[in-house]
Amino acid sequence: MRRIIQEKIILKDYLKTLDISKAMIKRIKNHGDFLVNGQHVTVRYLLQKDDVLNIIFPLELSCIEPDDIPLKIVYEDEYYLVIDKQANIPCIPTKRYPHHTLANGLIKYFNDHHILATVHLVNRLDKETQGLMLIAKDSRSHYLLSQDIKQVKRVYHCLVEGTLKGEGIIDSPIAKAHDSIKRIISKDGKEARTYYRVLKNIEDKTLVECILDTGRTHQIRVHLSSIGYPLAGDQLYGAKENTLFYLDSVELSFVHPYTKEFLEFKKEDKYDCKD
Numbered sequence: 001m002r003r004i005i006q007e008k009i010i011l012k013d014y015l016k017t018l019d020i021s022k023a024m025i026k027r028i029k030n031h032g033d034f035l036v037n038g039q040h041v042t043v044r045y046l047l048q049k050d051d052v053l054n055i056i057f058p059l060e061l062s063c064i065e066p067d068d069i070p071l072k073i074v075y076e077d078e079y080y081l082v083i084d085k086q087a088n089i090p091c092i093p094t095k096r097y098p099h100h101t102l103a104n105g106l107i108k109y110f111n112d113h114h115i116l117a118t119v120h121l122v123n124r125l126d127k128e129t130q131g132l133m134l135i136a137k138d139s140r141s142h143y144l145l146s147q148d149i150k151q152v153k154r155v156y157h158c159l160v161e162g163t164l165k166g167e168g169i170i171d172s173p174i175a176k177a178h179d180s181i182k183r184i185i186s187k188d189g190k191e192a193r194t195y196y197r198v199l200k201n202i203e204d205k206t207l208v209e210c211i212l213d214t215g216r217t218h219q220i221r222v223h224l225s226s227i228g229y230p231l232a233g234d235q236l237y238g239a240k241e242n243t244l245f246y247l248d249s250v251e252l253s254f255v256h257p258y259t260k261e262f263l264e265f266k267k268e269d270k271y272d273c274k275d
Contacts, residue, residue: 012043021143031058062107062118069105074265079141079258082265087130088244091121131249132265144257155251156210156220157269160229161239164206167197170223174216182236183218185226192216194223205232207271
C-alpha cells in the first residue's frame with residue numbers, strides 16, 4: 001500500500017518508478033488488481049496527491065511437483081533465499097532430468113512453510129556444481145535483480161588438472177557446440193570473461209579461484225580447459241578421467257533491492273582453503 005506524494009501522475013507512469021516490469025503489469029491487469037482508495041482503476045487513472053494505491057499481485061502457482069530434497073538454507077527473508085546447493089543435482093526439471101531437481105525441493109519447502117511462491121532462480125549452477133545460489137520468491141523480486149545481474153557477485157573454487165601458476169584473465173567468447181551439450185570457444189559466441197588465480201597446488205592438481213564477469217553455461221569449465229587446465233574429472237572438456245569434478249560457488253554477494261543492504265555470504269571449500 002502506497003500513499004501518493006506527487007500532485008498528479010498517471011498510474012502507468014507511476015508504476016515505472018516502482019520498477020515493475022511490463023510483463024508483470026499485464027499479469028496484474030489480467031489476474032490481480034489496481035485499487036485506489038479501495039476502488040478498482042485502470043493504468044490510465046490519474047493519481048492525485050494523497051491517493052492510496054494498493055497493488056494486488058497475482059498468486060504464483062507452480063506446476064512443478066514437490067520432492068523431498070534436503071535444502072541447506074544460508075539466508076531467508078520475505079523476498080529471497082540463499083541456499084548451498086549440493087553437487088550432482090539439476091536446478092530445474094528438463095527432458096533429461098524431469099524429476100528430483102532443486103526446483104522440486106524448493107516447491108516442497110514453499111508448500112511446507114505455506115509460502116505462496118514459485119521458483120525464480122537468480123543464478124543457476126550446472127548439475128555437477130555445488131555451492132551458493134540466490135532464489136527470488138516472486139517475479140518482481142527476480143526482476144529487480146535481473147535488471148542489473150552483474151551486481152550479483154559470484155566467486156568459485158575448482159580443482160584442475162596440472163600445475164597452474166599465478167593469475168590471469170580469460171576473455172574468450174563461448175558458443176554451444178552443434179548437437180551437443182558441450183560449449184566451445186568461438187568468435188561467433190557470446191562474450192565471456194573469467195578472472196582466475198591460483199590458491200594452492202595439491203600434488204599434480206591445482207585449486208583455483210574464479211570470478212565471473214559474465215555467466216555463460218559451463219563458462220569456468222570451458223575457459224580453464226581452453227588454456228590447458230580442465231577441471232579434474234571433467235572428461236567432457238578434456239580431463240584424463242571421468243569423475244564428479246569439483247566446482248564450488250563459495251561466495252555470493254548482492255545489494256538487496258528492497259532494503260539497499262549489501263549482503264555477502266561465504267563458505268569454506270572442501271579443501272579448507274582460506275584467503
